[in-house]
Amino acid sequence: MPNNVIWTKNLKKSYPLIKSYRDLIRHPFQRNFIQALRGIDIAVPPQTCFCLVGPNGAGKTTLIKILTTLVLPNEGEAFILGHDVVREEALVKRLVGLAIAEERSFYWRLTGRQNLEFFAALYGFPHQEAKKRIEEVLELVGLTRDADKRFNTYSSGMRQLLGLARALLPEVEVIFVDEPTRSLDPQMAEKIRKFLRHELVDRQGKTVFWASHNLAEVEAYGQEVAIISKGKIQLQGRVKDLTDNGQRSLFEIYQQYVQPNGEELSGLNGRN
Amino acid sequence: MWTTRTLWLFFKRDLWEALSYKLNFLFSLFGILFSSATFYFISQLISGQSEVLSKYGGNYFSFVIIGLAFSGVLNIFQEGLPGIIRSAQLLGTLEALLITPTPMAVILLGSSLYPLVYSVLQSLVQIGLALVIFGLKLGTVNWLGAILLFGLTILTYMSIGILSASFILVFKLGNPFSWAFGSLSALFGGVFFPVAVLPGWLRWLSSLLPITYSLEGLRKSLLLSLPLEALWPEIKALLIFSFLLGPLSLFVFRVALKKAKKDGTLTHY
Ligand SMILES: Nc1ncnc2c1ncn2[C@@H]1O[C@H](COP(=O)(O)OP(=O)(O)OP(=O)(O)O)[C@@H](O)[C@H]1O
Ligand SMILES: [Mg+2]
Numbered sequence: 001m002p003n004n005v006i007w008t009k010n011l012k013k014s015y016p017l018i019k020s021y022r023d024l025i026r027h028p029f030q031r032n033f034i035q036a037l038r039g040i041d042i043a044v045p046p047q048t049c050f051c052l053v054g055p056n057g058a059g060k061t062t063l064i065k066i067l068t069t070l071v072l073p074n075e076g077e078a079f080i081l082g083h084d085v086v087r088e089e090a091l092v093k094r095l096v097g098l099a100i101a102e103e104r105s106f107y108w109r110l111t112g113r114q115n116l117e118f119f120a121a122l123y124g125f126p127h128q129e130a131k132k133r134i135e136e137v138l139e140l141v142g143l144t145r146d147a148d149k150r151f152n153t154y155s156s157g158m159r160q161l162l163g164l165a166r167a168l169l170p171e172v173e174v175i176f177v178d179e180p181t182r183s184l185d186p187q188m189a190e191k192i193r194k195f196l197r198h199e200l201v202d203r204q205g206k207t208v209f210w211a212s213h214n215l216a217e218v219e220a221y222g223q224e225v226a227i228i229s230k231g232k233i234q235l236q237g238r239v240k241d242l243t244d245n246g247q248r249s250l251f252e253i254y255q256q257y258v259q260p261n262g263e264e265l266s267g268l269n270g271r272n
Numbered sequence: 273m274w275t276t277r278t279l280w281l282f283f284k285r286d287l288w289e290a291l292s293y294k295l296n297f298l299f300s301l302f303g304i305l306f307s308s309a310t311f312y313f314i315s316q317l318i319s320g321q322s323e324v325l326s327k328y329g330g331n332y333f334s335f336v337i338i339g340l341a342f343s344g345v346l347n348i349f350q351e352g353l354p355g356i357i358r359s360a361q362l363l364g365t366l367e368a369l370l371i372t373p374t375p376m377a378v379i380l381l382g383s384s385l386y387p388l389v390y391s392v393l394q395s396l397v398q399i400g401l402a403l404v405i406f407g408l409k410l411g412t413v414n415w416l417g418a419i420l421l422f423g424l425t426i427l428t429y430m431s432i433g434i435l436s437a438s439f440i441l442v443f444k445l446g447n448p449f450s451w452a453f454g455s456l457s458a459l460f461g462g463v464f465f466p467v468a469v470l471p472g473w474l475r476w477l478s479s480l481l482p483i484t485y486s487l488e489g490l491r492k493s494l495l496l497s498l499p500l501e502a503l504w505p506e507i508k509a510l511l512i513f514s515f516l517l518g519p520l521s522l523f524v525f526r527v528a529l530k531k532a533k534k535d536g537t538l539t540h541y
Binding site: 107117118121170 | 277278281282284285288289292363364365367368369370371372373374379530533534535536538539
């Protein structure tokens, strides 16, 4: 654990299922759960571009939310730079940035810039500094020209970019991005990938935790990769080693560890 | 670090959102006007006939307008803060707020600001319209008393708003707590009629509702020109309510937040 930026041990999470009224009457004391994580162990060394891949419903977003203090685990431990995400929540919040996969998470009737001003204040930036920082991040994600348009006029790609801009506002050590290139055009997507890897990791020495469905981008920009399936890490390693320096494709390996039967989505419902 | 600027930005955020529904302001102005007019005509029927009412100066219109104007504060806190939390849950902004290092109490205070200012303005507009259009007559106003009572009322209802927001956080939909509290307050809190007309056991129920004391005190200070000493029972009651409910509501919200993080209900799923 000592040198790892992110470290988890036997992390488990189950969400309660909302009961129908009929169930409530029939089995009042039985609660049903979805097991999202079934014992996750990962270790992410410093200054790494770490990619997490896995089928829909495998638990990627859940893991990210636990590591960013938005969801509480049922069992196990998780640390960011040695700080427990449950017991040292306030401290951990100062160490992590998150670009939520949810594109909506802004105020619809405010402009992009007004939204960022609001969040910059919550990150504790004084007014002048906030202004400067906002210009920087807007420039970076290419939204400078559209910054004064209302958020509800943004395309889904622009919304995602604004989410990334917000995640980059605070000076943090670890940046979590959940499918950051999902709705971006090819050039913008490439720009963001380069930024995450070359600027944040290689130049600034930060750690990026990147959930993705795009194996090509992971092959090109990821340093470490973990495959998650059915709430468990199936494989973790250096991208170069796993692919024999590009001799094998990541897709090949992925297929080896993930059954393509959509079991993730339906088969997880367990009783507790 | 969490400066007044942070709070101001919260206020601005909600003001902007509200301003984009400009018609709403017009509607609420009409709402105030219509309800004032309705009660103005009703009061033509019943003023001066009631023993109980004579304790408040004998005019039903001035009695009820104070009730209407200030019970609005209650509605706004019941609907304002929980509404903001609810939409933050739906929009996904709640997670974005909670991942910032801003303390929860600041987020709650900030989110309460707009509903607060809005409700104060609404009360003032209602009283103003009544003065100008319907010939409302106030006594020699005890300003200090009125402001003190109003401040304590707001503190109390802010806590109730936070309690109600906690409910939303965990159960996502529907808020029977707020609904029940609102209906009880409207019926037994002395909004439309003096609680003295209620039978004894129901009067006991009114004595548990903070609004009873707010309205009684405000009527004393706005209509009856009573000095500060005469307002002491109401001030005392509201002090007790705010001292109890303030910490309780923050505690309950903290617990609710924890539960929401356990159940994954910070965002609508
Ligand atoms: N808030 C929640 N309440 C109930 N169940 C949830 C909640 N969030 C996630 N789940 C369930 O937990 C499992 C894991 O979901 P999660 O969102 O972590 O998957 P994911 O790997 O991010 O999927 P995707 O690739 O589709 O984004 C799924 O079965 C999902 O239905
Ligand atoms: Mg996901």
